[in-house]
Amino acid sequence: xxxxxxxxxxxxxxxxxxxxxxxxxxxxxxxxxxxxxxxxxxxxxxxxxxxxxxxxxxxxxxxxxxxxxxxxxxxxxxxxxxxxxxxxxxxxxxxxxxxxxxxxxxxxxxxxxxxxxxxxxxxxxxxxxxxxxx
Amino acid sequence: xxxxxxxxxxxxxxxxxxxxxxxxxxxxxxxxxxxxxxxxxxxxxxxxxxxxxxxxxxxxxxxxxxxxxxxxxxxxxxxxxxxxxxxxxxxxxxxxxxxxxxxxxxxxxxxxxxxxxxxxxxxxxxxxxxxxxx
Numbered sequence: 001x002x003x004x005x006x007x008x009x010x011x012x013x014x015x016x017x018x019x020x021x022x023x024x025x026x027x028x029x030x031x032x033x034x035x036x037x038x039x040x041x042x043x044x045x046x047x048x049x050x051x052x053x054x055x056x057x058x059x060x061x062x063x064x065x066x067x068x069x070x071x072x073x074x075x076x077x078x079x080x081x082x083x084x085x086x087x088x089x090x091x092x093x094x095x096x097x098x099x100x101x102x103x104x105x106x107x108x109x110x111x112x113x114x115x116x117x118x119x120x121x122x123x124x125x126x127x128x129x130x131x132x133x134x
Numbered sequence: 135x136x137x138x139x140x141x142x143x144x145x146x147x148x149x150x151x152x153x154x155x156x157x158x159x160x161x162x163x164x165x166x167x168x169x170x171x172x173x174x175x176x177x178x179x180x181x182x183x184x185x186x187x188x189x190x191x192x193x194x195x196x197x198x199x200x201x202x203x204x205x206x207x208x209x210x211x212x213x214x215x216x217x218x219x220x221x222x223x224x225x226x227x228x229x230x231x232x233x234x235x236x237x238x239x240x241x242x243x244x245x246x247x248x249x250x251x252x253x254x255x256x257x258x259x260x261x262x263x264x265x266x267x268x
Contacts, residue, residue: 002180005184010261025231049138049217051185055259123155126210127209129160
């Protein structure tokens with residue numbers, strides 16, 4: 001079912017400083033910041049040779065990463081996103097195996113404009129898993 | 135400086151159950167478990183199309199992931215490993231930028247037999263970063 005690792009998301013409190021870390025200290029290619037108000041984050045993409053890191057800063061009220069940053073005020077690894085070919089088939093297979101899909105179980109349009117689902121961290125070794133249809 | 139994402143490491147308390155999650159529930163290719171007593175972990179590799187996930191279970195006394203699992207008893211995202219071409223040049227550049235290298239600052243032989251260094255999470259947005267020379 002799993003294909004590529006689409007991205008690793010790192011939640012940060014200060015996107016400018018985090019971007020400088022990756023661009024200037026680690027010497028990576030980084031994008032301009034993109035505000036995604038419908039997702040409650042501003043994102044910078046760190047482009048690696050085989051995948052990307054997404055640096056996420058909260059945007060607006062009720063950001064989905066606000067609670068994480070309250071618990072982890074330095075920031076930290078927030079989730080991993082795996083690509084699948086068919087998100088509805090993936091969801092049905094996961095539910096049949098007893099894994100919990102977050103929300104109402106229907107795919108939403110993710111930050112890249114593709115259908116995504118999030119899986120319950122307690123079912124995946126304490127790791128928040130996003131699935132994205134490619 | 136950064137090339138590929140070599141792996142994402144997930145610390146787990148029960149490697150067999152974590153492996154079953156990835157193999158049976160998420161439908162990924164997984165390796166046999168490999169005991170690495172000199173690194174204090176047993177590891178299973180989850181092979182994705184562009185990179186890999188390493189599931190780490192503590193092995194023996196003083197495992198480097200034991201404290202993390204005490205704080206995160208469900209397990210969780212532990213570190214990311216980026217590839218660099220020249221680890222000594224990378225280290226010197228990082229130190230010149232004020233980033234802290236863990237331990238005595240000399241590369242050690244990592245779990246793949248290559249020279250590695252770990253960087254202080256407080257300098258990288260709460261994320262433990264491993265660099266591996268390719």
